[in-house]
Amino acid sequence: MDLWVIVENLPRFASGAWLTVQLTALSVLIGLVCAVPVALARLSHNPLLSWPAYGYMFYFRGTPLLVQIFLIYYGSGQFVSELRSIGLWQFFREPYFCAVLTLTLNTAAYTAEILRGAIQAVPFGEVEAGRAFAMSRTLILRRIILPKAFRLALPAYTNEVIFLFQATSLVSIITIMDLTGVGRVIIAETFRTFEVWIFVGLCYLAMSYGILYLFKRLEYRLSGHLREGPAAAAAPVQEALAVR
Amino acid sequence: MLDFHGYGWVFWEGAQITLLVGLSAVPLALALGLLGAWGKLSGNALARSVAGAYTTIVRGVPELVLILLVYYGITILLQHLLSLATGGQVLVDIDPFTAGTLTLGVIYGAFTTEVFRGAFLALDRGQIEAAYAAGMSRTLAFRRIMLPQVWRFAIPGLGNVWLVLIKATALMSVVQLPELMRMTDVAARAVRMPFTFYFGASVIYLLITIMSLQALHRAEAWANRGIRRA
Numbered sequence: 001m002d003l004w005v006i007v008e009n010l011p012r013f014a015s016g017a018w019l020t021v022q023l024t025a026l027s028v029l030i031g032l033v034c035a036v037p038v039a040l041a042r043l044s045h046n047p048l049l050s051w052p053a054y055g056y057m058f059y060f061r062g063t064p065l066l067v068q069i070f071l072i073y074y075g076s077g078q079f080v081s082e083l084r085s086i087g088l089w090q091f092f093r094e095p096y097f098c099a100v101l102t103l104t105l106n107t108a109a110y111t112a113e114i115l116r117g118a119i120q121a122v123p124f125g126e127v128e129a130g131r132a133f134a135m136s137r138t139l140i141l142r143r144i145i146l147p148k149a150f151r152l153a154l155p156a157y158t159n160e161v162i163f164l165f166q167a168t169s170l171v172s173i174i175t176i177m178d179l180t181g182v183g184r185v186i187i188a189e190t191f192r193t194f195e196v197w198i199f200v201g202l203c204y205l206a207m208s209y210g211i212l213y214l215f216k217r218l219e220y221r222l223s224g225h226l227r228e229g230p231a232a233a234a235a236p237v238q239e240a241l242a243v244r
Numbered sequence: 245m246l247d248f249h250g251y252g253w254v255f256w257e258g259a260q261i262t263l264l265v266g267l268s269a270v271p272l273a274l275a276l277g278l279l280g281a282w283g284k285l286s287g288n289a290l291a292r293s294v295a296g297a298y299t300t301i302v303r304g305v306p307e308l309v310l311i312l313l314v315y316y317g318i319t320i321l322l323q324h325l326l327s328l329a330t331g332g333q334v335l336v337d338i339d340p341f342t343a344g345t346l347t348l349g350v351i352y353g354a355f356t357t358e359v360f361r362g363a364f365l366a367l368d369r370g371q372i373e374a375a376y377a378a379g380m381s382r383t384l385a386f387r388r389i390m391l392p393q394v395w396r397f398a399i400p401g402l403g404n405v406w407l408v409l410i411k412a413t414a415l416m417s418v419v420q421l422p423e424l425m426r427m428t429d430v431a432a433r434a435v436r437m438p439f440t441f442y443f444g445a446s447v448i449y450l451l452i453t454i455m456s457l458q459a460l461h462r463a464e465a466w467a468n469r470g471i472r473r474a
Contacts (some may be wrong), residue, residue, distance in 0.1 A: 064414035075439035166306035197313035205304035
């Protein structure tokens, strides 16, 4: 074991970790915004809305993320002239853009599936109560269904965010210098395979638990009206990191 | 529209390796999962902490990092140990298939541990007590009462793990295992039609997913065969 290689390269690891956090945050936020309409379309009674949403979710949940990354990053190279003519080629030749695009599309599909389940789990009595107050459908959606569904979805969504965070390591394959990418380069320079990968693994582990902690706090805050007294504690941090 | 320029065979060859490496990892993952669940539920503090550390570490670190660590790490470790033992230079070369199978088995063993843990906890306590009361030993009660029933609770979760596992085999392309992704990659570069080939590969993965879902449906029906439904 030679820990000097870690100490010497700490600034590079830190910049890689920062890029990993950035990629995760960006894809999670955009993915969540996209997932809401997709989940609603999936639950729509109109087949013109529900079938495309179903197809999109099935495709992105049924194929490996690596294939999706290659399809968008390398695959776009097959349509250079078309993309150039509509002015999009400058985006698709950037690995960073392709990485965020793929991660967003991927997480939006998984998040839409989680939201679909949560929306269906909203007790019908609450919707009925909204109707009894003569709320319109959009108002019921905004004030009753979506807030309730988000609370119900939060535990499963926490897992999805942690999975996406770990999945960002795949973007190192398309030359992005995230935490894994930095690790690869340092190994190529120093041949310290063990030390670097163990350190990188520990960084991911620590950051996973950091995300978990943030979401547990969010869950605690959002469930204030369900707690009996101020003394009741949040759910234990165990039970986390379940299977997607 | 779909012209693979004589490279269509890469899908067939690749899909075979993908399925083979995925299926080979399953027995190891199941064995580790049962062992891990036993550890997590056992009264032995050491077994509990070993199983806890195993699942925490494996599930907290990205698969890609684990694959690179295990694949290159184990090779170097073995090389080092054997060189020390023999006093000379020993070159170790694990073939990607073995390494891939072992790595996937170890990673997904941690996920099956959680599935089995939940499934064993879902078993009816009264039946296990009844088995002990009838004079069955612990192993006999495990074999006759617990194991046949645990599948009923475990199969949906195990099915999820399988679906994630088969997609994770694509990561084995980074260690040059000639599975679907790697073969497609080679063909896509040779013909310079990356979109066509990667899209073709994604369709194969979708087909594998669809077939797996159907098989899982049947397995669930089989595991629930003795259960009365309302």
